[in-house]
Amino acid sequence: MNFEFSEELQQVRAEARAFLKANAAGSARRALEGNTGFDRGLWDQIAALGWVGAAIPEEYGGIGLGAEGLCVLADEIGASLAAVPFSSTAYIGAPALLAYGSEAQKAAYLPRIAAGEQIFCLALSEGNGAPRDAAVRTEVRGGKVYGSKIPVIDGAIAHTAIVVAREAGEIGLYLVDLNAVGVTRETLESIDPARDTSRLVFDGAVGEKLPGAVGFSAVQLLLDRAAIPMAFEQIGGAQAALEMARDYALGRQAFGRAIASFQAIKHKLADVYVAIELARSNAYFGAWALQADAPELTEAASASRVAAIAAYEMASAENIQTHGGMGFTWEFDCHLYYRRAKHLSLALGAAPYWKDRLISAVEQRNAA
Amino acid sequence: MNFEFSEELQQVRAEARAFLKANAAGSARRALEGNTGFDRGLWDQIAALGWVGAAIPEEYGGIGLGAEGLCVLADEIGASLAAVPFSSTAYIGAPALLAYGSEAQKAAYLPRIAAGEQIFCLALSEGNGAPRDAAVRTEVRGGKVYGSKIPVIDGAIAHTAIVVAREAGEIGLYLVDLNAVGVTRETLESIDPARDTSRLVFDGAVGEKLPGAVGFSAVQLLLDRAAIPMAFEQIGGAQAALEMARDYALGRQAFGRAIASFQAIKHKLADVYVAIELARSNAYFGAWALQADAPELTEAASASRVAAIAAYEMASAENIQTHGGMGFTWEFDCHLYYRRAKHLSLALGAAPYWKDRLISAVEQRNAA
Amino acid sequence: MDFSDTVEEAGFRAEVVAFLEANAKRKSSRDDDAGEGIDDTLVARAKAWQGKKAAGGFAGITWPESWGGRGGNPMQQVIFNQEEAKFDLPRGVFEIGLGMCVPTVMSYADADTAKAAVGPALRGETIWCQLFSEPAAGSDVAGIRTRAEADGSDWVINGQKIWTSGAHFSDFGLLLTRTDPAVPKHKGLSMFWLDMKSPGVEVRRIKQIAGTSNFNEVFFTDVRIPDSQRLGTVGDGWKVALTTLMHERLAVGTLGGPDFTEVLELARSMTVDGVPASSNAAVRDRLADWYVQSKGLEYTKLRTLTALSRGQMPGPEASIFKVVSSVKLQEIANFALDLMDSGGLVSDPALAPKRAAFQQALLYSPAGRIAGGTDEILKNIIAERVLGMPGDIRVDRDRPFNQMKV
């Protein structure tokens, strides 16, 4: 029985935490107030540390920490609120190439991803609604992409988009150089301006097919894989919000005592703790399933995501509540967690999508 | 603005409360422990007071207090936990005759209902699942009823059943004398043995059609009408459970203080109070809509029922929780409320049925 | 039961409607100002409108005629508010001053002072704000630290207030201070009124999560207030404050923002495989809960009005409105965004459904659970004052204020 990250990864975690503590403080606030959607300096630093290539095999320039290593880093990045396109690039971009790319594509892109030179984004959504086959209207004709994608996380800061599009009726994934002709991009107002959220319009941009991705199920499997490190990023944030609330409650006096001594606050934060631990345990199983490429991957990913969404939303909302009036000021950091929580909830298929996917997967397993 | 019961009905309420306090104490426990499903003595007393005919017009032997009067009495009966077939007879039986019966049927049955001589029951369900047209397989052929109904509340103690059955494909309501040939009845083990819950089998029993009831919508409208006094019965029980919890918490000492002084208990009971008040306000509107036969009846009934189910289940469960160990003993009365709460939740279409009906009704109104 | 006015109420309502029709414009569509800040233009409009109300005899409806009021009853005030809400009129400027501060002045100031203060306020010429809360005294208002020290016939004020609505456009303020820190916290307080333009008063806007600024911080540096502006005796400030806060309960407004109807509309507008999302059972399940809560509050208000119409005053049970509606609003915002999935991220009013009402509600709903009494304080109020349960154990009641931990 060894249901815990290895000693080596515990060490990675400790170093990541120390690094982010020293270098990521204020990252989200700067990106929010500057409306940059991105902390480029921090990105360059974490790229230099090799984090972007954590789960990329060493042959492609990665540091080969595997899926579990990626999860550990995601956890710490979540806690730090770092304003970096880590999820778009490391949870989605690299795995998409690894799973669906040709050998040439892998060789061309992965080393640059690992080096932080290539930021990726996933251009899937075309408006409101959960991810689904029929909602994809973007088309590929003659190797060129036509369609409008909204929203695309990190769309304005990425170098390359993985575009979900339909060619001769069939869904595929296409790499599009976002600085090439035929691409228009526009950053949109969003609930977490510390993370870029954009509209991309493709009008004849060249699309390079990822040959391994066939049909919408390839998109769903990509989301499954991304959901697991994403859950860790959410749990990291939730844990940080819980600790912020606990610390404030310990210091804040009302009625002659620390508000942490009131059961209303104690039980509220106990509930948050429970939600986080349930999410963490599900995510641990997710990390194992991702590393092992286990048949339970879809259930594990869905359950991780459902639990992590609930935990972070709860932790960040109750952190505000615990802070009282200060909690809803711009000046305090509570809203940075609250915004990020909802951003991450929506950024990769929202809770209804994952709940349905979870039960479908369980039903399929039961039927098998 | 007069959104309150009249002075006259406030008086009726006070008298009912005093009567039930003196006469209904222990009614549920006796019925539970004796497995009688019924407190016949109490039934005869409330019939003598005219309550069963509260909403029956005086021309048919009722006391003409109207729908609002029935709701006031239902509230008090709910609080008292009286083990009587009041809902089956006064919320369903009499209104069915008034709405769908011929003049002859009204004249024949209503005075005997008002006098307490005729207990009614509704034979609708045929196993698990929400009320719906396609689930009715009981048939009427040549004036005779064939089919099995499970469960039927008060089925073993009623004189007459209103049977939902299909004749030449169309749903109708049929009066069946339960002491006649072709009827078999059997009391079943149920979650609230203080209220009779039975299986009725009809094998050629004579059925007398209620001519006004055509199609399953007639059944649904009957449920709508019954749901409003039922909501009051539930709210009465919820309020009694809340008061029982509050009183216990005030008296019970732990850690040198009344447990009522702990926020965990205070906020729990405040939540229960809020749920009850939301239910009560919805039910008030229901009482108005029933009395006025308003076009909003279905929404009002559905909302009353949804809110009352939630309030009573919560109040009765948290009453047990507030009592701690004593709460789950047979000896304390907590479980009588808890059983009755769930009995009433399931006895007239469960929450999912009413939530769906509520939204459908709102959508229809919006479309109109 | 019926929903009609009494004869007297109907007469008054007709009078109100005639006045409003003559002096204002009916709202054309459903407006929603939740989360909006108050700017100079709105303040100017509000002052003008208050003047018209005063001239028409509809300012201070429940105030005695001797104070320039109408001498009417609370039900008339409700009727006026109901009808006024249907017109396109400025709100949020005078409620606190006329609802809470000026009545306190009426009760505690000497006749001349009160006379000088009340008339202009009623006519909309002056605006009042309430200076009670402090950084270290939110839910626990009696824990304020702003000092008032006697100096001749003046008091010298030093300290900081916070969460002061309208301080930046107010002319006068009602100020709760600590005059004796050596006695237990409730006993060393005194109340004053002051000119907000007094030297040493500095107002700073507070930016909230949603980007708007509904509140201020107010700093006091050696501000001098003559003793004649004291309200109540020295050390009696808590009693005076309770008078003010009692009026707050009557002034409780409804939270704006999207509700059941808006979620239903959103769900109907979103089609999956040709079927609207409103037919999804999980959506209907939540919708039903919000319908029941929303209608439950609406009907509870009717029950309160019935009591008011019969001469009873609303009690602590009014806490139910905010405790239900603010959590509901936060749930609705989250649910609607989930329904939109990643599309919910976009908060540009030109792109998001309902002009981004759900995205905005996500950001301002947390304040609803805190401002004007946190969820936790409101549940305490329900438990203690409605259900008769004991107060929390108090460790600060008898301890001298200056011996308590901050």
Add this chain to the structure above:
Amino acid sequence: MDFSDTVEEAGFRAEVVAFLEANAKRKSSRDDDAGEGIDDTLVARAKAWQGKKAAGGFAGITWPESWGGRGGNPMQQVIFNQEEAKFDLPRGVFEIGLGMCVPTVMSYADADTAKAAVGPALRGETIWCQLFSEPAAGSDVAGIRTRAEADGSDWVINGQKIWTSGAHFSDFGLLLTRTDPAVPKHKGLSMFWLDMKSPGVEVRRIKQIAGTSNFNEVFFTDVRIPDSQRLGTVGDGWKVALTTLMHERLAVGTLGGPDFTEVLELARSMTVDGVPASSNAAVRDRLADWYVQSKGLEYTKLRTLTALSRGQMPGPEASIFKVVSSVKLQEIANFALDLMDSGGLVSDPALAPKRAAFQQALLYSPAGRIAGGTDEILKNIIAERVLGMPGDIRVDRDRPFNQMKV
């Protein structure tokens, strides 16, 4: 990460399985004894099985060899429990005695007494129960009132205990008493062990909501206990009790009853218009929540086991199991009954789905939220011992016990 045993663990597991295969029968289908009472037959089977375990070297796995135990580690105990649970074997008779009472005797009794007590208990010849809780001392165990008064070399016991599992089939009991009511509550307690057949001991079964009787009341009328049966010094009973209760944390079991899988099966079995209820989005929404909770607890247990396997002891975070699973059980019972609609009323196991498992769960789930620590106490434990938040304000710490209100 991996889920395999270490080499040592695998070896031990193989040994265990061989022993079980040789001495017991594998469960044929998934049994569920939640809510079932314990009868004489079960007690007899349990005694026989305990004897076999002792003979096979699997009783007292973590106890020192000098006490007749195996001298193993907690992980070995977990492995044994995991494998034992797969066999059709009696449970619920020895857990409290061997898990909590006898270890306390081992720690505090003199050598001869302990020797005489431990061996027979380990071999299943004697059963022990724990006599701590009282009608007026549930969550607040230190508030017990049962008096022990010195009389020569004896103590005379008067009072009442409650919630005593297994008192009616126990031979011995661990008894917490108050020897000095004039000092603060935690200071005046003393611990004893006694023969349950002593004159003046009366055991009465407590009937629970669900109709079963898992607990007893135990009345003491002038029961004499020799001073030699005292455990720990006079007045030190609370310290001794904490030793006992520390073991409780390790013994925490899982609640039985229907879970995610059973609700899914129920929903799949119920067809509406040809479509199973499991395709209803509202049903799937709730199912997903319960899956996440259920798996979350399962995987949390694996994390705990990993820590155990590395030699760390489980801490207060184990409170999460009961606080999540008991509320979940009550929700599941309610939800399943709602799905059955009026059919859910019927609790006859021959008629109701899953042999009325959901109806039964409705009735026994409330006890799960209370027995062994209420939801409220468990959340306090998480807040205080995991999150490091302060204890509730205590008004009883320094007050003499006999001056407190009852």
